[in-house]
Amino acid sequence: MITWMQRHKRWLVITIWISTIAFVGAGFVGWGSYEYGKQGGVVAVVGDREISVEEYQEEYSNIYEQYSKMFGSMFNKELAEQLKLKDVAYKQVLQKNLILSYADSLGLDITNEDIAKELVKYDAFIKDGKFDKDTYIKVLAQNRMTPKDFEESLKRGLLLQKVQTLFDLNPNGAELENLSKLIFLEDDISIKILSLNDISVELKDDELKKYWEENKNSYMSEVSYDLQYKEIPLISSNSTQDDINAHYEKFKIDYKHADGKIKSLEEAKEQIIKDLDEKFTKTEALKIYLKVKKDEEKLESTISFKESQLPYSPDDNAKILESKEGEIIKPFVQDNKYVIVKLNKKNLAAPLSYEDALSSVKADYEKILKNKKLDELSTAQLKDFKGDDILGVTRESITKITGLDQQEAAKFLNQLFSSTTKEGIAKLDNKVVLYRINNSKISDYDKTKDDVVRSTLKQLQEEELMTNLLKRLENTFPIQSSIQEKE
Secondary structure, X not given: OHHHHHHOHHHHOOOOOOOOOOOOOOOOOOOOOOOOOXXXXXXXXXXXXXXXXXXXXXXXXXXXXHHHHHHHHHOOHHHHHHOOHHHXXXXXXXXXXXXXXXXXXXXXXXXXXXXXXXXXXXXHHEEOOEEOHHHHHHHHHHOOOOHHHXXXXXXXXXXXXXXXXXXXXXXXXXXHHHHHHHHOOEEEEEEEEEEHHHOOOOOOHHHHHHHHHHHHHHOEOOOEEEEEEEEEEOOOOOOOHHHHHHHHHHHHHHOEOOOOOEOOHHHHHHHHHHHHHHHHHHHHXXXXXXXXXXXXOOOOEEEEEEHHHOOOOHHHHHHHHHOOOOOEEEEEEEOOEEEEEEEXXXXXXXXXXXXXXXHHHHHHHHHHHHHHHXXXXXXXXXXXXXXXXXXXXXXXXHHXXXXXXXXXXXXXXXXXXXXXXXXXXXXXXXXXXXXXXXXXXXXXXXXXXXXXXXXXXXXXXXXXXXXXXXXHHHOOOOEEEOOOOOO
């Protein structure tokens, strides 16, 4: 999935024209460990326009929200990092400000009346059927925004829309009809699917070793950590009834049934005793920790873990990963025991020996040989292959392509209808499809599909126009950037 998302990233982000805040109430996505600047800072200057950190963050939030809605629970901040969405947002906000600078040069502007007309379109600001200023300010405050920032964002969006009207494209009826016939073209085809799984190759020791020699830096050991540690099992605090009563009175709200009702003293007693024991044990563990720091006591047990095998909670593992050699970490709870850990040594990644890397080397080299053999086989068979005949194939015929899953079938059909030759080879991840177009039929014009065709045609025309316009604007308006792009 991540590979597919990276490949199609440019089609998933919002278009250059859309700039206004998509939905009040969505809130901003946090930047995590990235430091792009502080509140009120400027990340770039395009022409005479300064791009603030807030504008940049708004752009990222909009893109993040779009991915989140599109992919649901499978999308998260880690995937956003892998897709470099912050770099995408940065590039897009630069492009938008190039367009806005162009608008400035044309003398276009947005009036207070334009902004007022836009504000009344937001249901979140309406009270008793009309715009309410107090509600407006309250809703923005809940979203960590000021009226000034929000209205500046609206102004940018409305100005972009004004520029867009200069380039509005309205395909005529003949263009729609002709494109519709091409888009919904039908082919009668023959196909043969070849799979890597059906290819066998011989792995020779000398070739494997040569491949490893040439690629040894791709086969690295995992970072590991040499630790000293001490475990302190829970110690009974020998709590008296008075101790239990006092603790219950102070923290009774923490002891509840599943339905939220507070437990009685007797119902909570067992858990209270355990909590008091844990509190007592923590105090004793801290005493030992201080003695270890003063070198009055030693951590005698030693162990080594690879980074992926550290056995503690994510937060406690992170403390170990972030610590320096010789650092002692404060006691933490693990499996009803307090643990004190000292990082003795961090063993950095290094090239694996041939023997240790062999299983991975075999898998990688085998795939290379199989792909090479598959390419040779598909080229040799293309001219006279005999395969399955499929009639009336369109761009939407995903379920007709047996032997491929839906994603593979969609990818194949995209290659098929982009082809300019009668026969060819469509390469998928672990398969190739040999295809031959036996007959093509221009579909009958279907007026009900005009909206789809019009949208496709406008997208193609606007993308070409926008690409050329941005190239010219990049040479017209200087860009001063405080961030190094990664894309």
